[in-house]
Every structure is written in structure tokens, then in C-alpha cells.
Amino acid sequence: MWLLLPKGVKGMLQLKGIYKIFHEGTPDEKIALQNINLTLQKGDFVTIIGSNGAGKSTLMNLISGVLFPDEGTISINGQDVTMMPEYVRSRYIGRVFQDPMAGTAPNMTIEENLAMAYARRQKRTLRRGVTKKRRDDFREALSTLHLGLENRLQTKVGLLSGGERQALSLLMATFTEPDILLLDEHTAALDPARAELVTHLTKEIVARYQLTTLMVTHHMQQAIDLGNRLIMMDKGQIILEVDEHEKKSLTVEKLLAEFRRIRGEQLASDRAVLS
Amino acid sequence: MLTAITGAIESGIIYAIMALGVYLSFRILDFPDLTVDGSFVTGAAVAATLIVSGVHPLVATCLALFVGFIAGCMTGLLHTMGKINSLLSGILMMIALYSINLRIMGRSNVPLLNQETIFTNVQEWGTKIGLEPAVAKTWGILLSMTLLVLLFKWFTDWFLQTEIGLAIRATGDNPRMIRSFSANTNLLIVLGLGLSNAMVAFSGALIAQYGAFADVGMGIGMIIIGLASVIIGEAIFGTKTIARATFAVIGGAIIYRIVVSLALRAQFLETGDVKLITACIVILALVVPQMVRHQREKKYKEEKRRERAQAFVAAAAERGEGDVAVKRNL
Numbered sequence: 001m002w003l004l005l006p007k008g009v010k011g012m013l014q015l016k017g018i019y020k021i022f023h024e025g026t027p028d029e030k031i032a033l034q035n036i037n038l039t040l041q042k043g044d045f046v047t048i049i050g051s052n053g054a055g056k057s058t059l060m061n062l063i064s065g066v067l068f069p070d071e072g073t074i075s076i077n078g079q080d081v082t083m084m085p086e087y088v089r090s091r092y093i094g095r096v097f098q099d100p101m102a103g104t105a106p107n108m109t110i111e112e113n114l115a116m117a118y119a120r121r122q123k124r125t126l127r128r129g130v131t132k133k134r135r136d137d138f139r140e141a142l143s144t145l146h147l148g149l150e151n152r153l154q155t156k157v158g159l160l161s162g163g164e165r166q167a168l169s170l171l172m173a174t175f176t177e178p179d180i181l182l183l184d185e186h187t188a189a190l191d192p193a194r195a196e197l198v199t200h201l202t203k204e205i206v207a208r209y210q211l212t213t214l215m216v217t218h219h220m221q222q223a224i225d226l227g228n229r230l231i232m233m234d235k236g237q238i239i240l241e242v243d244e245h246e247k248k249s250l251t252v253e254k255l256l257a258e259f260r261r262i263r264g265e266q267l268a269s270d271r272a273v274l275s
Numbered sequence: 276m277l278t279a280i281t282g283a284i285e286s287g288i289i290y291a292i293m294a295l296g297v298y299l300s301f302r303i304l305d306f307p308d309l310t311v312d313g314s315f316v317t318g319a320a321v322a323a324t325l326i327v328s329g330v331h332p333l334v335a336t337c338l339a340l341f342v343g344f345i346a347g348c349m350t351g352l353l354h355t356m357g358k359i360n361s362l363l364s365g366i367l368m369m370i371a372l373y374s375i376n377l378r379i380m381g382r383s384n385v386p387l388l389n390q391e392t393i394f395t396n397v398q399e400w401g402t403k404i405g406l407e408p409a410v411a412k413t414w415g416i417l418l419s420m421t422l423l424v425l426l427f428k429w430f431t432d433w434f435l436q437t438e439i440g441l442a443i444r445a446t447g448d449n450p451r452m453i454r455s456f457s458a459n460t461n462l463l464i465v466l467g468l469g470l471s472n473a474m475v476a477f478s479g480a481l482i483a484q485y486g487a488f489a490d491v492g493m494g495i496g497m498i499i500i501g502l503a504s505v506i507i508g509e510a511i512f513g514t515k516t517i518a519r520a521t522f523a524v525i526g527g528a529i530i531y532r533i534v535v536s537l538a539l540r541a542q543f544l545e546t547g548d549v550k551l552i553t554a555c556i557v558i559l560a561l562v563v564p565q566m567v568r569h570q571r572e573k574k575y576k577e578e579k580r581r582e583r584a585q586a587f588v589a590a591a592a593e594r595g596e597g598d599v600a601v602k603r604n605l
């Protein structure tokens with residue numbers, strides 16, 4: 001049946017029957033993901049919640065190509081990318097990590113970092129990385145962060161605070177308008193005020209570029225506030241999918257009740273998740 | 276004395292090209308590449324053998340550069356494709372190159388006396404424009420080598436600002452990040468090590484012509500000499516920008532040569548002690564900054580502690596002597 005549908009309807013990101021097993025055949029064997037099926041339409045903003053070990057990060061690593069699935073297929077914009085290496089695939093994928101240190105090169109300047117992000121779309125050549133024209137573009141892009149970074153283009157990124165670095169990472173991941181944006185608990189390592197700032201920026205940037213986004217979070221309220229869809233994972237499976245309509249009336253209490261109903265048990269760390 | 280210094284500056288400038296190569300692998304790629312010990316000799320061996328068999332010295336030197344590039348790429352491939360630890364892949368390549376160098380030369384030492392080299396060429400041009408042979412030799416070498424090393428410096432500065440160069444720098448700084456920006460870090464490591472060893476081999480080819488021989492043992496400890504140049508230069512001239520850092524490396528290489536040649540003038544030291552002196556310089560350069568930092572930190576903590584103690588006593592005095600007295604009695 002789906003064969004008859006036009007290409008666009010298949011979704012921007014499509015995961016089909018994904019399995020991932022770590023240390024297979026050893027006593028440490030762990031089924032990280034089993035039978036994951038998920039489709040994101042263009043412009044969808046899906047938040048993923050789940051306790052530790054639910055497989056959220058593994059899912060992110062499979063989509064970005066850091067890991068490869070044991071079974072199943074992944075396609076981006078209709079193109080099968082299941083076994084495409086990370087450095088090829090990342091042309092289409094913007095990613096922000098949990099660790100604010102992970103998304104930027106500390107010994108390089110802000111403008112050099114932006115130039116590297118800028119160069120992702122085409123093949124890198126012997127063109128100058130930071131040109132006058134690009135510098136103006138960078139300044140303009142940085143000004144949307146409202147952090148004053150546009151006046152510190154030649155500052156080494158290692159001298160920025162964690163919040164500033166994460167905001168810069170977010171900008172670098174998004175300003176080339178990737179097909180898919182992956183946010184891996186990108187506010188979890190920040191203090192509440194900075195987490196609030198980065199969350200706000202995320203909302204703004206995703207809306208501005210209409211990015212198809214997948215965001216992992218530990219924070220239930222954040223998962224409810226952001227995005228148009230929500231999925232809950234547990235023990236390597238998607239156990240709950242909340243669509244756009246249902247999500248509007250969703251609360252933390254409802255989510256927890258739903259989890260109990262499905263699993264017949266208390267969420268392992270109610271308190272941790274609620275915090 | 277003066278001749279010793281001039282000689283030190285001349286060879287320092289030539290070794291600076293090697294130091295730039297070490298800077299590229301060690302600092303930019305964060306890859307401790309021991310291939311250098313082998314590829315330096317490879318450059319010398321290729322150039323010397325070709326010159327002896329009648330090839331124009333300029334062509335021979337350029338071929339040495341190319342062969343060095345290949346050697347560096349091999350180390351990169353061992354590390355990236357073979358997934359061998361970075362130190363080990365360098366050592367493996369160094370050992371392999373030892374035999375290869377012997378094969379290239381056919382024996383352990385190729386003399387270049389009375390052969391046409393880049394330096395005799397320079398001297399000829401000098402005398403042609405009417406300089407005295409001795410003057411033409413000293414100043415010709417100094418000037419031409421300075422131009423050459425500046426050319427390499429300019430290339431390095433330029434290259435590290437290009438899109439590919441930025442990606443190589445990021446590979447050394449944060450590989451995970453640059454992979455997420457669609458850069459093939461494996462390819463960049465291979466390319467970076469290739470360029471690094473190309474410079475090293477080029478330097479080796481020039482040293483062979485400068486000293487009028489190529490010897491299979493001339494590369495022993497070369498990585499440490501390169502490292503010493505990088506560390507000394509960085510400590511003295513700073514590393515604020517790439518252009519500054521590459522300038523520092525060149526300066527470091529020259530200063531290192533001067534230090535060694537002055538040290539060797541001491542009566543009790545012999546030529547064979549050079550490597551020991553080098554090792555000591557590098558060890559000092561690595562250890563002293565740590566000790567200084569540690570001392571500074573300790574002093575700062577001590578001061579803070581004293582301040583806190585004083586504040587506590589003052590606060591206690593305000594609350595009334597009684598409390599303090601009681602505490603003292605306990």
C-alpha cells in the first residue's frame with residue numbers, strides 16, 4: 001500500500017524494525033533496542049522520555065551513524081542511510097550533545113567553529129574557512145542568541161561558559177538547516193537558568209527553520225512543553241506515543257499514570273524524572 | 276664562537292622545517308608521531324642517493340618531500356585503518372623505515388663530498404653576482420634557507436585556515452565534534468601525518484646536503500629535537516594565533532641549536548652528549564611549568580586559608596572572648 005504513496009508522505013525520518021543488541025553472545029548481552037518503528041514527518045518535533053537504560057541514547061547514536069543497527073532500516077528523506085558512515089550522514093543531521101564540551105572545538109575561535117559547521121553541506125576544499133562575507137553571516141547568526149557572542153568572534157571557545165558553549169553548539173548544529181536535528185539531553189548538564197535559556201533558544205530556532213527534531217530529555221515537563229509529539233521508551237521499546245492532539249492536554253501526572261497502566265509498576269525513578 | 280653561532284643558526288633554520296612538521300602532528304593533530312625518526316632519514320637517503328646518481332639536487336629534494344609524505348600516510352593508515360595505537364603505529368613505521376632507508380642507500384652512509392647540492396648551487400649564484408666565495412656561502416645559505424622556511428611557514432599558516440585545515444585542527448581538538456559536522460577524521464589524520472612527514476623528510480634532505488652525507492643513524496631522537504623546538508618556541512614566543520605559533524616553532528628550533536652548540540663548548544661535554552642534553556632540555560621544559568603552577572597554587576591556597584583563619588578569629592572576637600576561651604580549654 002505504502003508503495004503507492006508519493007515520496008514526501010514517507011516522512012523525513014523513518015525507522016523500521018530496529019534491533020540493537022550489545023555484547024551479543026556473551027554473559028553481558030543487553031538488548032538495547034527492540035523493534036523500534038518511528039516516522040517523523042517534515043517539521044515534526046518529537047520529544048523522547050524514558051528512564052536510564054531505556055535506549056534513548058542508543059537510538060540517537062543509530063540515527064546519527066555512530067552505531068549501526070543489527071536489524072532494521074533507517075531512512076532520511078526517502079534515502080536509505082542504515083549503513084552510511086557517520087561523516088557522510090552528518091551532512092543531513094545536526095546534533096547537540098549533553099556535554100557542553102562535546103559540540104565545539106575548545107582551542108579554536110568562535111568564527112572558526114562556525115566555519116566548520118558552515119562547511120558541512122559541501123565537500124571541504126582549500127577555500128579559506130573564515131572569509132569576510134562569512135564573518136558577517138556568522139555575526140548575524142550569533143546575534144540571534146542574544147549572548148553578545150557576535151562581538152567575540154575571535155575568542156577561543158574554551159573560554160566560554162557551559163551555557164554559552166551549548167548555545168553556540170545549538171547554533172552550529174542548526175544554522176545550516178539540516179534535515180534532522182538530534183538533541184541528546186542537551187540541557188541536562190546546565191544549571192537551571194542556563195538550561196532555561198537553551199530551551200528557549202531551541203524552541204525559537206526549531207520554529208524559525210521548521211526543523212524536523214528529535215529531542216531526548218529526562219525532564220518530563222520539558223518533554224511536554226516542547227514539540228508537537230511525544231514518545232516514551234522503556235527497556236528498549238517505545239511504550240507510548242502521544243500525538244499532536246493528545247499532547248495539548250498532557251500533564252506530568254497523566255504521563256506517570258499512563259506509564260503505570262502500561263507497565264503495571266512504578267516508574268523506576270519517579271522523583272528523578274520529575275525533577 | 277661566531278662561526279659556531281652562525282652554524283647553529285643555519286642548521287637551526289633547516290631543522291625548523293622539521294620542527295614545523297612535528298608541530299603539525301604533535302600539536303595540531305595531537306598525535307605523537309614517532310615516524311619522524313625514520314622519515315627524516317628517508318628524506319636524507321632519497322636525496323643523497325639521487326644526487327649521487329646524478330639527479331639535479333632540487334628535483335632530488337622535492338622527491339624526498341614526496342616520499343616523506345607517503346611514509347606519513349602509511350603511519351596514518353596503520354592508525355586509522357589498522358586501529359593501532361598512535362604511538363605504536365609511529366614506532367612500527369620508524370622501524371620499517373630503518374630497513375627501507377638502508378635499502379634506498381645501499382649502505383649505511385652516503386657521502387656527498389664534491390657533489391652538486393642545493394647549497395653549492397646557491398654559492399655559485401652568489402659568486403656569479405660578484406660575492407666572495409666564503410661570503411656567498413654563509414649569506415647565501417642563510418638567506419635562501421630563511422626564505423625556504425618562511426615559505427613553509429606561510430604554507431602552514433594558510434593551510435590551517437582553509438576549510439580542510441580547520442577540519443584537521445578540529446580532528447586534534449575534538450574529533451567527535453568534527454565527525455558530527457561531516458568530516459572524515461580518518462582521512463584528515465592520514466593527510467595531516469602525510470604533510471607533517473613531508474616537511475620532516477624535506478628537512479632531512481636539506482640536512483644531508485648541508486652536512487654532505489646521509490647516514491642511517493642520523494634520525495635517532497629527531498622527534499625529541501622537534502619536540503624541544505616546539506616547546507621552547509611556545510614557551511618563549513607564545514601560541515596566541517597559528518601564525519604566532521609557527522613563528523614560535525621556527526624560533527624554538529634556532530634557539531635549540533644555539534643552546535646545544537653553546538653547551539657543547541663546555542670542556543667536559545662531548546659530541547655524543549647532544550642527545551642527553553636534548554632529553555634534559557625537553558624534560559625540564561615539561562616538568563618546570565608544572566612545578567611552577569603547583570607552587571603558585573599552593574601559595575594561593577595557603578593565603579586563602581590564612582585569610583579564612585583570620586576572619587574566623589575576628590568573628591569570634593566579636594561574639595565575645597568567652598567562646599574562644601572555652602574552645603581553647605577543650
